[in-house]
Amino acid sequence: xxxxxxxxxxxxxxxxxxxxxxxxxxxxxxxxxxxxxxxxxxxxxxxxxxxxxxxxxxxxxxxxxxxxxxxxxxxxxxxxxxxxxxxxxxxxxxxxxxxxxxxxxxxxxxxxxxxxxxxxxxxxxxxxxxxxxxxxxxxxxxxxxxxxxxxxxxxxxxxxxxxxxxxxxxxxxxxxxxxxxxxxxxx
Numbered sequence: 774x775x776x777x778x779x780x781x782x783x784x785x786x787x788x789x790x791x792x793x794x795x796x797x798x799x800x801x802x803x804x805x806x807x808x809x810x811x812x813x814x815x816x817x818x819x820x821x822x823x824x825x826x827x828x829x830x831x832x833x834x835x836x837x838x839x840x841x842x843x844x845x846x847x848x849x850x851x852x853x854x855x856x857x858x859x860x861x862x863x864x865x866x867x868x869x870x871x872x873x874x875x876x877x878x879x880x881x882x883x884x885x886x887x888x889x890x891x892x893x894x895x896x897x898x899x900x901x902x903x904x905x906x907x908x909x910x911x912x913x914x915x916x917x918x919x920x921x922x923x924x925x926x927x928x929x930x931x932x933x934x935x936x937x938x939x940x941x942x943x944x945x946x947x948x949x950x951x952x953x954x955x956x957x958x959x960x
Contacts, residue, residue, distance in 0.1 A: 823953070875916050891906075
């Protein structure tokens with residue numbers, strides 16, 4: 774009888790232990806649901822556009838300035854003192870009645886021959902086209918201004934990719950690549 778009571782006690786203790794450590798089905802479902810929600814929430818959001826947009830107010834005229842910017846998909850490695858990988862931006866700017874289209878480099882210098890500056894561009898799988906540009910009025914060598922911004926912006930609006938071949942100080946010609954799909958520019 775003692776042996777039977779011990780076995781019965783052991784079985785009861787085992788059942789109690791199992792019930793304590795066995796997860797509740799409702800809790801398990803809630804946890805699985807929460808996990809699915811958390812997994813969904815941590816998935817990266819697909820950006821609507823590769824372009825970023827901003828506005829600024831001119832402190833003198835109180836007029837709005839509008840900007841659209843896209844960063845290159847490739848980096849270019851220049852020699853000292855610009856080593857460490859350089860990125861590029863295409864920037865559209867509407868300031869008053871003027872619209873500018875610029876190409877900037879984070880580290881490096883565009884070349885100026887002090888004459889008609891020409892840059893090569895290729896939109897999607899089209900043919901290579903030549904466009905004129907000027908250097909910055911303040912002498913900055915890390916930015917160039919395209920001479921026909923309206924024409925290039927129109928092409929950018931209809932393109933998915935663009936390649937730009939530019940000349941750089943002490944580095945020669947380099948090709949810069951951009952994903953430009955989705956440009957919204959109504960200024």
